[in-house]
Amino acid sequence: MAIKVKFFASLREQISEGLEQVDATGIQTISDVWERATQTQLMPERVLCSVNLEHREPHEAVSDGDEVAFFPPVTGG
Amino acid sequence: MAIKVKFFASLREQISEGLEQVDATGIQTISDVWERATQTQLMPERVLCSVNLEHREPHEAVSDGDEVAFFPPVTGG
């Protein structure tokens, strides 16, 4: 009953205390995952997120076993 | 007192009797060069021409010592 959590780039450094996984109990959306993993911080607007390697919006649902990731705007290429 | 004349590609093959140089006497324009070099053929509309390696129009002037060239539309690249 867990959701895997990943942070990338500047977010990974800022949220140094972030959990690598959270208990899925009571979790409905990506925002819920953010709040539990970062322990109360409200998810900033500029943060992008994905569920199971697909881009998603913060209000979208997550399920037990999902991999949820949070990251800043991309700067590759 | 001569003008050098060159033909390229399909024109070179069609105008097999074309002169490599013409007497400049009485020659005023590129069209005049064409008529003298090809011996009476009227210059077809699709033929392009140059004077001293610069694109020119058939009515433009030529002078003694010029190099005049006639060729079909280009197809490189």
Add this chain to the structure above:
Amino acid sequence: MAVQLESLPFDPAAELARFESSLPVGSVGASASFVGTMRNHNEGDEVTAMMLEHYPGMTEKQLEEVIADAAQRWDIIDALIVHRTGNITPGDPIVLTAVCSAHRAAAFDACRFLMEALKSRATFWKKETLANGQQRWVENNTPG
């Protein structure tokens, strides 16, 4: 259609030569390619090094989707994306995109599309080291 992530420096000319040699002779009339290289300046500052982070698994998938999108929009014969990850120094190639097609418009258009799409969609993040030793995350991608 191939995607390669490289954690060590790569040679774009060699990758291109390999890509082209794998294609059927006589059907390809046009090959367009682009190489993005690390500059020693960004936003007015001297940059001495860069770290390129990515999201293993997601990044490859996104690059494959970018190529699939290009193949849907244009009549192309083959396409390649090579992208660096890890520690990079000025002059190092960061990214190579290449497209082969029968005619040139498709190759030009699709090659440019690959670059614009991967810059906006693929999960890569750059952290620069400046000449004074300071490090900073690049916040915005350069416009196309």
Add this chain to the structure above:
Amino acid sequence: MAVQLESLPFDPAAELARFESSLPVGSVGASASFVGTMRNHNEGDEVTAMMLEHYPGMTEKQLEEVIADAAQRWDIIDALIVHRTGNITPGDPIVLTAVCSAHRAAAFDACRFLMEALKSRATFWKKETLANGQQRWVENNTPG
């Protein structure tokens, strides 16, 4: 800024590698290149060979003008045009255009400009040999 006419087959990857290695490290952020290759079909017919005629002296001058025009319109660091002449067989590279710049838009735009400009302006003429042995002059260039 360089123009090369080649009467024998050339290796685009090697030419590109040489071009890029001559550039100052750190200032180039973008390199766009294009290779036009001889196909084995044209206008519905199988083509087995091609002869590329040019106007020695004028052609080189035109290609240099094309590069000068690109350098005027875009902020580019260097540019290269390599073009074959003489007898060509399917699969052989016909033309290579390459542009380096600090940012990618200039490289993409200028590289494509070089190709379109040389196709419409430079004095080259193609004569094809078809599979049945017939020869014909190519009458119209392919649209961009």
